[in-house]
Amino acid sequence: MxxxxxxxxxxxxxxxxxxxxxxxxxxxxxxxxxxxxxxxxxxxxxxxxxxxxxxxxxxxxxxxxxxxxxxxxxxxxxxxxxxxxxxxxxxxxxFALGNWATKSPYWDPQAPSTVDSLVLALRARAQFLFAAGAPVAGICDMRVDDYRLFTLRFSEAGLVVTRPAGSDPDAVVEIDARTLKMLINGDETLDDAVDEGRVKLGGDERLIRSLIK
Structure with missing residues (x-):
């Protein structure tokens, strides 16, 4: 030290x-x-x-x-x-520090964020939404900006996120970092992003829709 x-x-x-x-x-x-x-x-x-x-x-x-x-x-x-x-x-x-900082009048949620910090924000959201376990169980592979791969595992334990992507997922999500940030901030809906082609969903859409509206 x-x-x-x-x-x-x-x-x-x-x-x-x-x-x-x-x-x-x-x-x-x-x-x-x-x-x-x-x-x-x-x-x-x-x-x-x-x-x-x-x-x-x-x-x-x-x-x-x-x-x-x-x-x-x-x-x-x-x-x-x-x-x-x-x-x-x-x-x-x-996560506790991040939650505390969201109450700050000086926080700018529009400032740049790393991809990992955005995916971790999903993990933090899941802790709140899935207090009694994820409503749908399964594995979702998420591709961000065409080359960053993550595995989202939904279960009774909540949500576990790892890198890189796993195999045989139940669902697949392709998204760019800017759109992911907008969805996390609530600046648009998942359906709007899908309609505009900035999000592609495959397989069991209920997994990602249980986390992002």
Whole structure:
């Protein structure tokens, strides 16, 4: 753990900020919640962070056990970063922070968002909508911007989202990031987006319609 900055308090909140309170640290966690990524993937998503700062954050998060790096062999050998179980346990913390921030008068929901943050917004919405379990069970593959693939698993446990896409889905959704953001913000309806050709649905439409109207 980096010792450059610390609140030096016994309070667990201050210790949490010692661990993940540096700029970009929690956004690195956010970008890894749905699965491993390469350094270049994280750079693309967190374009406001310099490569040096991103390297430092990754090093510090690895040092304290929030993430780990390893060399993946398929489809080609590459170094990737993934969250540990302890790192994944930050998910409800991030969701709670995000929900708290929606009440802020300074929040701009129209500002740019990463694709992963939009898909995670669906996951957070499902926690509210599916408190008693998803109304329809099944697997939905979602393709965002033609190349980002996600698997949405609807069940009695709610919604689990992973990257990349799975196999033999019950439904398929193709959508662009801008349209997904508009649907999440409630700026248009799913039917309107489908009619205009910006969303393509296949298979059991009830899955995605239980999440987006």
């Amino acid at each position: 980096s010792t450059k900055r610390s609140y030096k308090e016994g309070c667990s909140v201050s210790h949490a900020l010692d661990l993940v309170g540096e700029r970009w640290a929690l956004l690195v966690v956010r970008e890894l919640l749905l699965g491993p990524k390469r350094f270049s993937d994280l750079q693309d998503a967190l374009s406001g962070a310099s490569s040096n700062i991103l390297s430092i954050r990754l090093h510090d998060l690895e040092a304290i056990g929030v993430l780990r790096k390893y060399r993946a062999d398929a489809p080609v050998s590459r170094l990737v970063y993934e969250l540990t179980d302890w790192g994944h346990s930050l998910e409800p913390v991030l």
